[in-house]
Structure formats: structure tokens, C-alpha cells
Amino acid sequence: MKVKALLVLLVLSAMLAVGVASARTITLLNVSYDPTRELYQDLNRAFVAQWKAQHGDNVVIRMSHGGSGTQARSVADGLPASVVTLALAYDIDAIADRGLLAKNWQQRLPDNASPYTSTIVFLVRKGNPKQIRDWPDLIRPGVQVITPNPKTSGGARWNFLAAWGYALQQPGGSEARARTFVHALFQHVPVLDTGARGATNTFAQRGIGDVLLAWESEALLAQSKLGKDRFDIVVPSVSILAEPPVAVVDANVAKAGNRAVAEAYLEFLYTPRAQDIAARHFYRPRLAQVTQKHAGQFPVVETFTIAQLFGDWRKAQAKFFADGGVFDQIGPGSQPAR
Amino acid sequence: MALAKHHRVLPGFGLSLGYTLAFLGLIVLLPLAALAWKASGIGVAGLLDLLAAPRTQAALKLSFGGALAASLINAVFGLLVAWVLVRYRFPGRRLLDALVDLPFALPTAVAGIALTALYAPNGWLGGAFDALGVRIAYTQLGVGVAMVFVGFPFVVRTLQPVLESLDREMEEAAESLGARRSQIFARVILPVLLPALLTGFALALARAVGEYGSVIFIAGNMPMRTEITPLLIVQKLEQFDYPRAAALGVVMLGFSFVMLVALSLLQRWSRRWAEPSS
Numbered sequence: 076m077k078v079k080a081l082l083v084l085l086v087l088s089a090m091l092a093v094g095v096a097s098a099r100t101i102t103l104l105n106v107s108y109d110p111t112r113e114l115y116q117d118l119n120r121a122f123v124a125q126w127k128a129q130h131g132d133n134v135v136i137r138m139s140h141g142g143s144g145t146q147a148r149s150v151a152d153g154l155p156a157s158v159v160t161l162a163l164a165y166d167i168d169a170i171a172d173r174g175l176l177a178k179n180w181q182q183r184l185p186d187n188a189s190p191y192t193s194t195i196v197f198l199v200r201k202g203n204p205k206q207i208r209d210w211p212d213l214i215r216p217g218v219q220v221i222t223p224n225p226k227t228s229g230g231a232r233w234n235f236l237a238a239w240g241y242a243l244q245q246p247g248g249s250e251a252r253a254r255t256f257v258h259a260l261f262q263h264v265p266v267l268d269t270g271a272r273g274a275t276n277t278f279a280q281r282g283i284g285d286v287l288l289a290w291e292s293e294a295l296l297a298q299s300k301l302g303k304d305r306f307d308i309v310v311p312s313v314s315i316l317a318e319p320p321v322a323v324v325d326a327n328v329a330k331a332g333n334r335a336v337a338e339a340y341l342e343f344l345y346t347p348r349a350q351d352i353a354a355r356h357f358y359r360p361r362l363a364q365v366t367q368k369h370a371g372q373f374p375v376v377e378t379f380t381i382a383q384l385f386g387d388w389r390k391a392q393a394k395f396f397a398d399g400g401v402f403d404q405i406g407p408g409s410q411p412a413r
Numbered sequence: 414m415a416l417a418k419h420h421r422v423l424p425g426f427g428l429s430l431g432y433t434l435a436f437l438g439l440i441v442l443l444p445l446a447a448l449a450w451k452a453s454g455i456g457v458a459g460l461l462d463l464l465a466a467p468r469t470q471a472a473l474k475l476s477f478g479g480a481l482a483a484s485l486i487n488a489v490f491g492l493l494v495a496w497v498l499v500r501y502r503f504p505g506r507r508l509l510d511a512l513v514d515l516p517f518a519l520p521t522a523v524a525g526i527a528l529t530a531l532y533a534p535n536g537w538l539g540g541a542f543d544a545l546g547v548r549i550a551y552t553q554l555g556v557g558v559a560m561v562f563v564g565f566p567f568v569v570r571t572l573q574p575v576l577e578s579l580d581r582e583m584e585e586a587a588e589s590l591g592a593r594r595s596q597i598f599a600r601v602i603l604p605v606l607l608p609a610l611l612t613g614f615a616l617a618l619a620r621a622v623g624e625y626g627s628v629i630f631i632a633g634n635m636p637m638r639t640e641i642t643p644l645l646i647v648q649k650l651e652q653f654d655y656p657r658a659a660a661l662g663v664v665m666l667g668f669s670f671v672m673l674v675a676l677s678l679l680q681r682w683s684r685r686w687a688e689p690s691s
Contacts, residue, residue: 144651151653169653224634226648266551266633269647273630276526281550282535397652408468408636 100133101336104327106156108143108229108319109272110293114356115160121352122343126336134336142270143229150324151175157328157337160321162229164188164381165388167322180322187382189318190344191358194378195237197309198278198287198294205285209311210241213286214259221284222264223274225395225402230271232396234288237315239395240384244313258405267407279306290317295357295372316378445666452663454656463660468636469645475553476642477668480621483560484568487617488610491568498569499576513569516562521626528559529631551633556641559627564617571613575606607683615676622669 107115119136126134139146139154143162150156151173161167164181171178181188199207205218213220223231235257242248242256266283268274271293278287279301286309289297294308321341328334343349350360354369366373385391395401403409455463463469498510516524532539532549542549549555579602587597625643632639642665649658 148650148653172653224648227644227651265635267635269629269634269644281529281533283533283551392652398649398654398657403636406636408471408638408640 098131098133100135101333102135102137102331103157103333103337103340104137104139104155105158105160105340106139106146106150106154107160108146108162109140109270110290110296111160111319112138112140114353114358117352117356118344118349121348122340125343125348126339132336134340136340142227144227155327155331156324157331157333158321158323158341160319162319163232163388164318164320165392166229167320168389170324175326176322176324181320183323184321184341185345186361187318187380188320188322189361190321190341191319191350191353191360193290193292193317193319193358194314194376195234195288195311195317196291196294196314196376197311198275198289198297199285199307199309201305201307203307203309207286207309210238210256210313213238214256214263218263218286219265219284220260220263220286220288221266221268221274221278222288223271224267224269225406227269228271228274230290230293231274231288232391233290233315233317235395235402236381236385236391237288240315240379241311241313243384244379254401254405257401261406264407291359291373292357299357310374310376313377313379316380318380448659448662448666451655451659455660459657460660460664463657464664468640469642469661471637472640472642472645473664473668475556475640476622476665477672479553479556479560479641480564480618480624483557483621484564484614484618486557486561487564487568488614491565491613491617492572492606492610495569495572495576499573513566515566516564517566521563521624522630524562525559525627525630528562528627529555532558532631550631551635551639553639555631555633556628556639559631560621560624563624563627564621567616567620568610568613571609571616572606575609579605604683604686607686608680611676611680611683615673618672618676619669622665 105115105119115136115138119138123134123136126132139149139156141149143166146159147161147166147169150159151170159167159170164187167176167180168178170176171180177183184190197207197213199205205212205215207213207218212218222234225231225235238257238260239253242253243250245252266274266277268277271289274287275289275293275297277283279297287294291308291310294306298306298308321344323334323337323341325334328337344353345361347362347365350362350365351368354360354365354372357372359373360366360369381388381391385394393400452460494513498506498513519527529550530536532542532555534540534543534548534550536550539548539550547554549558583601584597587601592600623643625641625647628641629644632641632644634640634644642661646658646661649655649661
């Protein structure tokens, strides 16, 4: 009897040991852009808990933040990102060009692989002293506009395209009209910071300019961090739907053997739980039910997408932001041909 | 006698030379070679196009012109500070001495943000200058201010040891021989200091030319006006245009190399000048 009991005990403890050993630790590296730091802290905590409950494995998610373009270059040059969560599709396209992930990456997840969105709004000083209501007000005499440099900032490219798209869609709108409008707009820009946070700093802390063109998420964050009594948010009549995309980096997850978790991680971003976290970090959720819950925070705004007006990011980048492109022709320091 | 054996204080010349070459090659030459190799992708025609672009020329002019002006200012005021720190004893001297190194230690972005906060129209100094009609932040002047800041310690730190070892008897002798103060400075002190001063100037210059982090915050970064060359390089990188980014890097290196060679020639000449007729 004693021997049998001992045997049972042995078998049990062996099973336990196997059970413990099978609770593996899986590491993911999420390479993201700057303003998502706090967002992913919360999202990661939720995902790790969920995966642990469902599969018993420990997931450790390491984060890397930086300018979207810089981050894309790092991944293209060998930073072993499992997933990338960047500011614009062009940066992920550049990684795909190196053969690290499939070229059709944007069709592999719903909604252009962008689980949350934002739009471009105006942050103005309290009480809106310059009475800025919509895009045309930005080019009134005496109005100064702060935006980062589209050549160095992904966020600023959304700003540029939002202004262009507005002008293009006005009655009688045309390429020529859009050119004139955006050229006039950049005549009102006194400083071109290299990144979005730098521009926010220039506007909020240095007191330069009357209006900051910003992602709604950044504007709401600035308002909540720096005080509602200092800034108002003005939502223009029409703006662009900013779609920050996410993707699994195929080559890296194949090497590390963590594709299943990486894919589950990105799919998790579309769940009500994650969508709610995104909304609390001022990103517009895709799920209607979650949007409804946070309706007070996100006023209804008519938006257009990159796909609708510009084809895709590769085309937009080549036409507007490449050397010698539209921005170089009509931006600050240019002498536009009439 | 051709095989006369040289006795060196430390043995192992061959080994240490080999080590020196290997280390220099690994740390300095290899990255530079990689840079040149990347840059070669655009060819000579591409390079000429790049150089001919008005924006490139404006940025190069600002980077090198600004650095030159900033290092000249640093040479004058660095000499003054080094002189005061070495020659006078006063309370707080050690603290001041420690402060000199601060621009070395401060992350450049922090320096840039601090300088911008100070010199912006709503900052302490910027507000006062604004009242006088002078804008500093977001102008070429601001670029210069940041460059002065990062280059300053080089001049002071290269001059200090030389000043300390300066033989005061020479000055006393000059004085007793009837030299005026300005003569003592120009004929006795300056010639001895000049090589170190030039070294400090060259270091400050090199640092200012390559400075990115602090300058971009205060510059305003407007094309053709306040855009430094390193920012142009970053812009090329943002477009994943590695060859042109590397080419601009090579151009900057080339200019810097020419300037540093010129300075070292000047230095050699100044040494000869310091040692009266051998």
C-alpha cells in the first residue's frame, strides 16, 4: 500500500512538474511610434491577462517607441519586431519592401489593419480668440498655424493631406485649388518641428501660434494633461480619417516561433475590451457599440480616407512628400510656379 | 650605425600600433567606409545634383557658417572663462569650474528644449530681446546659440591645462622689461596659448557642425532659412533614401575634413611662431 501511495504521489508530482513547465514564457516585441506609450501599457496588461487565462502561458510584451519612420527603418534594418504598430501605412510598406512581411499585409486584418483611428482637429487657445471654426479660417491674415514638418513627421503628413482633401472636396474643388490653399496655409506656419510632440510643445509651452493641427488623440491628451482651461478643440467641417495600422512581421515571428501569439495579440485589438481601452486613450474605436459609449468624447465629423482621395499611401508619399514633390514645391521656402 | 637601437620607455611598439590601427579601423574607418559605400549608390551626377540644390546649399551654409561663428565666439569667451578660472581664486570657483562641463553631460534634446524655453518670445531672455525687436528662437540666431552652448566646454577644457602650466616668470620678466599689458598678452601669453586655443576651436567647430538634437528644437527648421544639414539627412532617411542621406553625410565629412586639416596646419604654424627663432 505504501509503495502504491508513493507511486501515485510520484506520478502526481511529475504531472505537476510537466504542468508548470508547459506554462511557457513567450516574448513579443511591439515596435510602435511615440504617442502610443500609455495606450499599449494598458492594452498589453489586458492581453497578457487574457492569454494567461485562456492558454496558461505567460506573455511578455516588450515595447519600443520612437518616430514612426525611424522605427520602420530599425525594423527594416533588423530590429526583431514581432509586430509593428505605426503611424501610417507607408512606413509598414517600407518594411514589406525589404521582404519582411507580405505586401498585402493591410488586407490581413479588418478595417485596413487599423484597429483604432483618429482624425485631424484644431487645438486653439481658450475661448478661441481668433474665431477659428474651419479650414478657411487658417489662412486669414494674422493667423499662425503650428504643424510639424511633413518631411520628418508621419503625423504632419496626415495634417497636410487633411488640408488638401478639404480643399479638393469643396464645391469647384480641384488639384489647382488644393495647391493654392495648402500653399497659403504653409505661409502661415512659422515653425516646423520635426515631430508631433515637438509641435505640441511649441504651441502649448512656447506660446507660438494660434492653432495647432493635431491628431484628435493628441489634442485630447494635451487638453487633459495641460488643462481644459487653456485650450479648446475645434473640429473642422471635414477632415481625414487617420488610420494607424498594425501588422505581424512574418519573417521575425517565423524565426522566433511566436506567430500564434503575435496574431492573437493584433486580433485582440479589435475586441470590445481593447477598443474600450483605445477610446479611453482618445483613439476612436472601430466598434460601433464602443463608439456609442464614448460618444461625448468624439464629436461626429465627416471624414475621408487616404484610399478615397489619394489611392494609397505609396502614391500619396511619392506625389506629395518625396524630394521635389508637392510639399517641396509649395511648402515653406519654395517659390511656387504660377 | 643605421641599426642603432632605439630604447623606448614602454615596450611593445608593434603590438600597440597594431592595436591602435585595429581599434581606429573598427570604430572610425569602418563606419566611414560603409557611409561612403552607401553614398556611392547615387553616382557623381547624383551627388552634383544634390549639391546644386538650393536647399542643400542653404543648409550647408547655415551648418558651417553657424558653426564657424559659434566657435569664434567660444574661442573668445572660452579663453576669458579659462583665464578667470585658472588665474583667480574666489569663492565658488570650483562650482563654476564644474558648470563648464554641463553642456557635455546634458542630453542634447534637453539642452535644446531648455534653450528654446529661455529664448522663445515668451521666455525670460527671449521676451527681453523681443522687446528690443530681436528674435532668437526659431531664427538663425537661435541655431547659433545652441551651437555656442554645445561647443563651449571644448575651448575651456583645452586651454585650462596650458594656462596652468604657463610660466608666470615670463610675464614678470616682460613687465620688468617695460612691456605694456596688451603687449604681454599679445606677445608673451597668446603665442603659447594659440595651439591649444586652435585645438579647442577645432573641437567646438566639429561638434557644432554635427549637432542635431539641441539645434532642431530652437531652429524652427524652415527650409532655406533655418534648416541645418543634419536635418536634411534625417529627411532623406524618412523617405528611406539611404544613398542621398549618406551622400550628404559624406559631403559634411569632406567639408569638416578640409577645415580640420586647415586648422592643424595653422596650429603647426602657430607652434613655430610660439618658439622664437630656434
